[in-house]
Amino acid sequence: MRAQNQRTSALTIGTSKAWTGGAITALIVLALMWVIPILWGVATSLKTEKDAAGPALSVPSQGWTLDAYVQVLTQGEIPRWMFNSFFVAVSVTILTVAISALAAYGFSRTEFRGRKWLFALTIASIMVPGQILIVPLFQQMNSMRLTDTFAGIILPQIVAPMMVFIMKNFFETIPQELEEAARIDGAGRMRIFITIIVPLSRPILMAVSIFVFIGAWNNFLWPFIVTNNPDLLTLPVGLATVKNAYGVQYAQSMASAILAALPLMVVFALFQRQIVKGFATSGMGGQ
Amino acid sequence: MLTDLAPSVAPPITQKTPAKVRKGSGFWFVVPFLVAFAMFLLWPIVSGLWMSLTNQSLTGSGAGFTGLSNYAEALADPAVWQSLWNTAVFTIATAAPLVVLSFVMAYLVYVGLPGQWLWRMSFFTPYLLPVSVVTALWQWMFQPGFGLINSILTQLGFAEIGFLDQQGVAMFSIVLVTIWWTVGFNFLLYLSALQNIPDHVFEAAQLDGAGPWRRLVSIIVPMVNKTTIMIVMLQILASLKVFEQIYLLTAGGPRGSTRSVLEYIYDVGFSGYRLGYASAISYLFFALIVVVAVVQLRIMNRKEH
Structure with missing residues (x-):
């Protein structure tokens, strides 16, 4: 881990702000694209069935719940x-x-x-x-x-x-x-x-x-x-x-x-x- | 390369063993593996070859020898050629992005933002998911009506897209899912290749006043060349063998537009009950894989000399 940090500093020295900013933005965008399907699955699993089959982009009207987990684990x-x-x-x-x-x-x-x-x-x-x-x-x-x-x-x-x-x-x-x-x-x-x-x-x-x-x-x-x-x-x-x-x-x-x-x-x-x-x-x- | 783990335990010793020491009943160590190897690998290879020369069906009865007629039928079967075409399209459409994107990801993680483990986890986690979890998540993403992607599309005023049931779109969706699922593997290989570049290489470049772009193109990309060759080779072979995500997402549809070779073999053997014919297609496909692998090795050897 220490070697990694040293190398990081060796790399960022002399790089322009635009370059660093671009790299950071690209990294965040890519990482979001990669975690969203999983987070979206997690979010759905924490809704009631009624909300899960409702509008995707709004806050669930019946709140968050572990019901789905209880159901699949017991039944x-x-x-x-x-x-x-x-x-x-x-x-x-x-x-x-x-x-x-x-x-x-x-x-x-x-x-x-x-x-x-x-x-x-x-x-x-x-x-x-x-x-x-x-x-x-x-x-x-x-x-x-x-x-x-x-x-x-x-x-x-x-x-x-x-x-x-x-x-x-x-x-x-x-x-x-x-x-x-x-x-x-x-x-x-x-x-x-x-x-x-x-x-x-x-x-x-x-x-x-x-x-x-x-x-x-x-x-x-x-x-x-x-x-x-x-x-x-x-x-x-x-x-x-x-x-x-x-x-x-x-x-x-x-x-x-x-x-x-x-x-x-x-x-x-x-x-x-x-x-x-x-x-x-x-x-x-x-x- | 395969012995990289070794030095932490013991220094590699290349000294030849005296014959005297090596004498003994070493064969017995190999026996358990060989028994399993013979039963579950060698024998199926032989019996599959035999099966491809018969009209064996899944329902059992009466496997008669039919010579090469299964092979002749396969070569004349338009569905075989279509599945081969689909497989080629899939391979080209996935291999290029899976190599380029994984390098970009590894490079971005490598040049260093804090919290490397978080980025690494984000890109690699999908690779750890069983295929049916991957397809469940994406069926839900692609869901018409209230799936995430279509919800965003309609919110923005666009029409919904039938990601998995529209001809022409379905293959694209499967490519997308495959990239999401498997890029983490290449990413890890690239990341460790990058981390193995010695520091002094960078320091030298720094003193030369090379900018970040120059450094990337003229130092980093060539330094990971060996990894790139390996990733390209493994990726092409892996993409050719696509089956599970297709079976679970579209079962080869709509109208056979996503049916890969292995999907067709499955359809013929286990849905159509024609094991003999399915075996013949399997062996033709095996031959193709061997040819691709040999061509790759040839090209690689030429590049190295």
């Missing part, structure tokens, strides 16, 4: 969907990080027949757009009788070649000497992995976990395809498909949207530094 299925999303996202994150970290260790620190070849195959698969696999994957889930199950939603999401790649690159920067010392003490590979590699890799494991969690929490297409069971719907799927249940209740539909947006905004607020750094260093997001 609607939002809590159910939120639990499902949470369960799915946490499961996907744990499984993905576990198998990817193990694989990254295997690929980076051990030797076995076909290692290079298998790693090349893993990297090549990053190119495959997941969406084109939806059709055969659905058919496969059907024949495995996994449609309309949590396993069917979760398992296809745990394959993340990109995360293997990111973690492998990281593991390779850990000094080999640490591992050798432990080996001399008689530690097996698994113990080395758990007691040396994992603790030293906390930042990258954290960043990868956050990516995977965001991706799984927001995933729409796969959960939408693989389940029709109302009890298994995740938040993004439920919001999009069961909207009609509310009819034209705009305040409630906005309250649901805001509730669905909140968890990741909290995650971002808590882990802002790791997320920003992680995005910057890996050049990718949850897509």
